[in-house]
Amino acid sequence: MREAQKVWDAPVRLLHWALAAAVGIAWFAGEGALSVHEMAGYVALALVAARWAWGWRGGRFARFGQFVRAPGVVGRYALDVARHREQRHLGHNPLGGWMVVALLAAVAAVGTTGWLYTLDRFWGVAWLEALHRTLAWGLMALVALHVAGVVFTGRRHRENLVTAMLTGRKRPAGEDDVV
Numbered sequence: 001m002r003e004a005q006k007v008w009d010a011p012v013r014l015l016h017w018a019l020a021a022a023v024g025i026a027w028f029a030g031e032g033a034l035s036v037h038e039m040a041g042y043v044a045l046a047l048v049a050a051r052w053a054w055g056w057r058g059g060r061f062a063r064f065g066q067f068v069r070a071p072g073v074v075g076r077y078a079l080d081v082a083r084h085r086e087q088r089h090l091g092h093n094p095l096g097g098w099m100v101v102a103l104l105a106a107v108a109a110v111g112t113t114g115w116l117y118t119l120d121r122f123w124g125v126a127w128l129e130a131l132h133r134t135l136a137w138g139l140m141a142l143v144a145l146h147v148a149g150v151v152f153t154g155r156r157h158r159e160n161l162v163t164a165m166l167t168g169r170k171r172p173a174g175e176d177d178v179v
């Protein structure tokens, strides 16, 4: 077997696992430990900002330009998945690319509404509290879909994508793969 190829750079990997941890802590701390909840939420917001910046300046597979594809490409890829003939992507696949954008936007929206709710201007405003909670549940639905997608894609291409997000390395691109 050929040597594994470096795909995810260190900032992508660090930011990913730190973000998953911060969102997890914010979710489980909840109202019962509000100071922990708010701190973890602010950390998540800072991590999203860092990942956003890295998406323009980072390594090849970290860039939005590499993995955010046009709707037509995403649609064709989804059809190929349904027909069991989608190509393997070394970076994020076209569906996964939009999931990255959706996850980052969702964390930003949950964190921002949480922060707004703590301001004097909005404190106790029921609709904002409801919005914060609803967005948080939406984020959890996306995370569930995200993990399902990771497991599904890993099975399809017989590789462990979670290990790849830890080590940064993946099986090198074959002739039919998209790099």
Ligand code: HEM
Binding pocket: 012, 015, 016, 019, 020, 021, 023, 024, 051, 061, 062, 091, 092, 093, 096, 100, 103, 104, 107, 143, 146, 147, 150, 161, 162, 165
């Ligand atoms: C709150 C929880 C999570 C959030 C917000 C989150 C968010 C993200 C984001 C933004 C990316 C894109 C990475 C990048 O390019 O920077 C990503 C990728 C990835 N995540 Fe998560 N993630 C979460 C939980 C998890 C969990 C629990 C797992 C383990 C099963 C996981 C496994 C992965 C993998 C394997 C990738 C790479 C996908 C690929 O190969 O294209 N994530 N995640």
Ligand code: HEM
Binding pocket: 022, 023, 026, 027, 029, 030, 031, 032, 034, 037, 038, 039, 040, 041, 042, 044, 107, 110, 111, 112, 113, 114, 115, 116, 117, 118, 129, 132, 133, 136, 137, 139
């Ligand atoms: C990714 C980050 C976040 C997630 C997933 C999240 C999620 C949630 C959830 C699920 C609740 C309801 C908790 C419960 O019923 O026990 C909640 C409540 C709350 N969150 Fe967040 N949150 C996040 C970030 C933030 C931030 C950054 C702040 C403010 C700095 C914040 C402030 C609050 C406050 C004040 C409440 C209590 C609202 C009330 O009085 O009922 N959250 N959050």
